[in-house]
Amino acid sequence: MSTDTLMNNSTLKQLSEGLARGEYSSVELTEAYLKRIDSTDGDLNAFITVTADQARTQAAAADERRASGQAGPLTGVPIAHKDIFCTQGVRTSCGSKILDNFTAPYESTVTHKLQDAGMVMLGKTNLDEFAMGSSTESSFYGPTRNPWNTEVIPGGSSGGSAAAVASGQAPVATGTDTGGSIRQPAALCNLTGLKPTYGRVSRWGMIAYGSSLDQGGPIARTAEDAALLLNSMAGFDHKDSTSKDIAVPDYTADLDKPLDGLRIGLPKEYFGEGLNSDIAARVQAGVQELEKLGATVKEISLPRTRLSIPAYYIIAPAEASTNLSRFDGVRFGYRCENPTDLLDMYTRTRAEGFGEEVKRRIMVGTYALSAGYYDAYYNKAQQLRRLIKDDFQNAFAEVDVIAGPTTPSPAWKLGAKSNDPVAMYLEDIYTLSVNLAGLPGMSVPCGQVDGLPVGLQLIGNYFAEAQLLNVAHQYQQVTDWHQQTPAFG
């Protein structure tokens, strides 16, 4: 089998086995993916930076490592990283003009661990500027297109990573999820995406958007691939005080466990007004598959689901407004030309360096934290956040896993919601509360609506990633939605 035909639908697992059997080298594999990127990215714009030379060097090193008997399951497999993870010596733009010239002198923990595992970085993928968005349209580097239909958005903010994997430009990719930014693009591009428990994956070197919500995770074709990636991504990091010092299990160990007796809860709030009826049907069908596998299903209630939108759109912008204060033109990044004084430098640097959505969220967040408004907004939002957590804990007293749709609608046309930020925010209704509660959540492909993929969301209790991956893997043993690939390219 040639590497060319392999790539479009090969899983990480298959590539790992192919490399182990010597069917191809990492160098050959890497060349094949680079070629695919070269031939398709003009249409997709999934990558901001392609690191071809570095990838070849890493691939050669991976082959040597394999020759010396030191290869692990990820060694020699190519990967694409969301351009929010700092990579030493390679530009990290975060999709923003303000970091267009920024190259970090340090490596994020996530990319470092994957590099240590022997993975080959193909490049840095496109994203909504500073991960603020659900469509990957707000990037300084232009929008990314969905390989299932290049007229529609791939979701966001990890849209570049999702488009790259869906189009066969990369077998797997990293993403980050602050309010759904892994799960939603995974759903809209027919991929398996996992947002781990807050604190499971180190945030060191991951450019902050909403620090109390941000979490890195894998975007892959299958739950098994996601488990393999998470094995290397997860773990305590003394450089991130919010990472948890809890042992990392082998996430592949429980994949084959039968689902007998698994209790699944369907939140009635996730199936109400606003949900596309075809998506509702696809999700219900997916849940029935899980029932056939031995799970029991009951309706539950997460009464504060609707409140997750206002809570999130206060807390995330509040944190973002101060996280982004460091982009001031003083030490790194963009600085406006010929500043006349300090204030002029600050205002023009930031006015010229940030895009519209980022400015909108900085302003919202600044307002929410202002004297006289703090109690009405930020404090209220934090109270809601506690109530939302309580809702989930009440639910997990009755069920093991919560299931529902990842998104209320399939991918929309580029530009369709660009002038209506609130309409865009409403698309995050089913994903936001998971971040507010700090829980792990997944999206797995569960069918198509009008030729566009949609996702089944699975939500677990804290540090129940292995259980989520088990459910997703079992589901993928009896369905083939995840194996379907776009006609693109």
Add this chain to the structure above:
Amino acid sequence: MEWETVIGLEVHVQLSTNTKIFSGASTRFGAAPNTQACGIDLGMPGTLPVFNENALRKAVSFGLAIDAEIGRHSAFDRKNYFYPDLPKGYQITQMDHPIVGKGQVEIMMDDGTTKTVGVTRAHLEEDAGKSLHEDFHGMTGIDLNRAGTPLLEIVSEPDIRSAKEAVAYLKKIHSIVTYIGVSDGNMAEGSMRCDANVSVRPKGQQEYGMRCEIKNVNSFRFVEKAINHEVERQIALIEDGGTVVQETRLYDSELDETRSMRSKEVANDYRYFPEPDLLPVEIDESYIEQVRSELPELPDAKRERFHSEYGLSEYDAAVLSSSQDMAHFFEVVARQTGEPKLSANWVMVELAAVLNKTNTPITESPVSATNLAQLIERITDNTISSKMAKTVFEAMVEGQGDPDSIIEAKGLKQVSDTGAIEAMIDDIIASNPDQVEQYRGGKDKLFGFFVGQVMKASKGQANPGVVNDMLKKKL
């Protein structure tokens, strides 16, 4: 009208940790600009703070030293403002849950009276960098070596009533932090900086007057001058029919005046909110007890001990215990000589004069404690007179050696040999018959004349006690 001054102080103490409060970069003073600032200190994207446990330990140590409540659940907040020497655009500090709660310190004035000043709170925060306005052709240079240096901000109650009390309070804080080793207290290097909130009110009035904050007064002397100046300004303003506006003022030590920096109406809204990158700091009783067990004897306890154990006056005990180094020096001398009062005098008068004149810390004293003790021993064993001792001391300061060798070399040994003195006295009585007669006739005052003659004959080396006794007998 009689006016009362009300002062509250905010003292920023740099904690003497090896590394910064949230990064592993060195805190050493005086390095080349920007050589001690890592990615975290520079606010590089994606970097995260990690709290330095040593800073916590030092803060708790201070809290225990002022008998304060220790915050079992303290937490960090972000204080947001833009400034080029504040790399992240926010300072990590503690707003609602400081590590140290209410405590108090006792201060002693020059006249020996004491007073208790309340401490409202003390919290941990990171220092900013420095903006350098000279030598950059009209531009501003930024040095971020200081950024992230741990600070303990100690906020007093408005209990202070004069500039002198303010200085006494500052000195006491200085004494405590250096005693317990949480700061080097080096004010010239900015290890201790002070903002003063000053207001005046008619004596007897309950409500406080409108206050002004004087920023960054960084020496004991300037604190006193700045406050006195500000008090005069406010009184003059009110007496001329004006009102004090709440504002921040800067003290100019060259012009000896304060001037307005910014009024509070246009003050920054710092948009404080909980720092999401750091977990709340939880400490338990055993941690606190462990820190307590490592505390050295504190200034107040030492002062009390000096008073009771050595019989020193309260004032002398307070002066000698104000710095650990001085207290240690004194104790070495006192223990060796067994003469605490005499030792206290020598340390506080003769030695202090020399050290003050040359601005030398006692740790670098030109006269060691054991040498000073030896000198005092030579007084008490009558080898030399107190007057001679001063000559020997001067030679010691000049580095001429230990007391015994100086006494030997200069031939200053006191003559107590009664035979030699008797011979001199006989000589003097024989050659001054008139005076002998007048003395014996009742002119007692002439006794001094005879003593003088003997001392002159002995070139000052005769033991005055022996001379006195023997003269009385012979006359």
